[in-house]
Amino acid sequence: MRRLRPGSLAGQLVLIVLAALIAGQSLSFLIFADERRAALRAANREQVLARTATLVRLLDETPPDLHEPILAASSSRQLRFQIGRESAVDIGENWHGRNRLARQLGELLDGNGGRPVLVDIRGDERRLENLIGFAPLDEATGRPRYWQGRRGPVGLVAAVQLGDGRWLNAETSFPTPPAWGLPNLVSLVLTAVLVGVAVVLAVRRLARPLARLAVAADALGRGEALPPLPEVGPADIRSTVRAFNRMQARLKRFVDDRTAMLAAVSHDLRTPITSLRLRAEFVEDDETRERMLDTLDEMQRMVEGTLAFAQGEAASEETRVVDLAALVESIVLDLTDLGADVAFASPGRLAYRCRPLGLRRALRNLIENAVRYGKRAQVSLASDRDGVRIVIEDEGPGIPPDMMERVFEPFVRLEGSRSRETGGIGLGLAIARSIVRGHGGDIRLENRPEGGLRVTIALPAAGDAWPAG
Structure with missing residues (x-):
């Protein structure tokens, strides 16, 4: 996950804003979808109750031989009507007909005239079976046999007793409206794109001074x-x-x-x-x-x-881009012409932004020390994305570990091989480290296992690099 996370300020802000946007939109869609489903269910129930009340009046006023054609004409795929000897709604489960939907249906029937009016809700509220439609009446109970084994959308079952004592049973199931639709997805994508573009433009404007500050x-x-x-x-x-x-x-x-x-x-x-x-x-x-x-x-x-x-x-001295490999090589050639035993492993051309006169002075001090105290010197140059490393190795006696840091102090000189007669006044290393640190780098000393001293000059990455070759 860390590899996938953007590293820039703009990328992280865009990711955070888009994540918050998607989370907010998803929560809003869930809330609106639930309200939409509730509104559709209420509308469908009111329509079913109105059609049931109308059908009850019609059946009471028509001969029994016309009831079947009327039921067939009034039924639909989602709403089925059937006349039976028993109510499809258990009176005990319906609180003796005193629930809100039963009272609403009774009001549509002008107070229902004292006839029983029962309404029950089945489906996701009670997690009952999906009732596709009324099956033939059960011979034992006289009540309709329902399809079993599937859970489905919300269903409403109503039962109204007709004037002849039989029951008009109405049953419906409404498909649950989808929470996500194409308009929702299109809205989310467009909003995310517009917000992302706005955030990128705003962050770039805000981050430009920070980028200049980092470079400075x-x-x-x-x-x-x-x-x-x-x-x-x-x-x-x-x-x-x-x-x-x-x-x-x-x-x-x-x-x-x-x-x-x-x-x-x-x-x-x-x-x-x-x-x-x-x-x-x-x-x-x-x-x-x-x-x-x-x-x-x-x-x-x-x-x-x-x-x-x-x-x-x-x-x-002004900073400028120079060929660092050529600068080191020129120092090595100058010392070689003076009789010093110095070798240089050049990687080819390497552009580096620096103050060349100061850096040349520091490198010459270090290479001269290696030749003076270590008989011969080997210089190498390497670079990577972290910076530039110049390594100077000699074959001398090295430096005691407790003097590794003290030799950089002004006027500090080592006795023995680095005596007054063969050495200077103790400012060479101090000057070299001051110049290197002025370029944002540092110098590290260490004794080689095979003998001699290794000096590593680490410089930070800077300037435009030419391809090696």
Whole structure:
């Protein structure tokens, strides 16, 4: 059932409205059909009682030898008349003739002149047999023998005693009117179609701002600069879009302020470091001077790295669609030309919407780390409907499990194989993860069972894809 249930807002609303419509129409049809059946039964009963009263007067005024032709002419497929020595209605079951239909028939007979008038209802009220018509009289009782064994529509049985003492028995069965008919079905289908079309049009109009909001939120998660969304639609949707625009403006202002402050601090530190370097040159002790200059060099590298990091964060590079496979391959070829042992498994062309300069910097940092600390690197690229994965594997010593997350912190460096002499200042991984997260993705590190480190860059699906080949 979950697979058959539509996933879109419009589809679910149409399904709910149509289900409610069908349920409401079905209930209405059942109520109206019951009222219709009751009205038809009442009309048929009144007609039977009127014809019975008329026939009683006619039989009382005609000779007995004309009774049979009169009965034959008055009977029909649904209404049968017959004269017998016994009443077809049990007096005990009819409360001595005091039910409403008996009184109504008596009134039609002008108060019935004191003659017994009995009326009984048979059929779905009492669930008796379907009485098709009167059979020959039973020899033992003198009462008509009825067909047995079938249940059918509502039947009415009336018995009026004639002037000669015999009984005029009238019996009828009315077919139950169908609850559903072609007009009902046509009405239901037309109503469902019109309501469905109206709901689809209305929901599309309402869902259009939500669709724009979803696209904008996804783009914001990838770090794209977006203009404010138009505040259109119903009041609650306008309120949601307005809140999103305020959130986007606050986030941009916060990031810009923090980045500008970091860049300013890093830039301002360059002047005192340069001044200290000049003063260190006047230190007479060679060993002390060299240590001071080494410390200042390290501070200079840290400041320059921090400034580069801040400038990279502050850069407003526009997003565009590029061939991601070609971008990764160009990095691999550049490192190969420099003597690095790097291999790349290319899937063919793969279009991806990103900020190519920033993403190139992040990938180059990660691949250079793999080559520097793992001797050689293997890079692969794959994509599916969930996004893009770039995997970088090396053959180095790996990373201790308790350092998997700490290595992404600024200025954190590993000792041993990742020493100061062979490494940087500890901003490479921080910059790489910041750039990848700015694209809405993330970086995961894990040690390979056969040795070495595996770096997985997961990027969300974005942009138009070209066919691989």
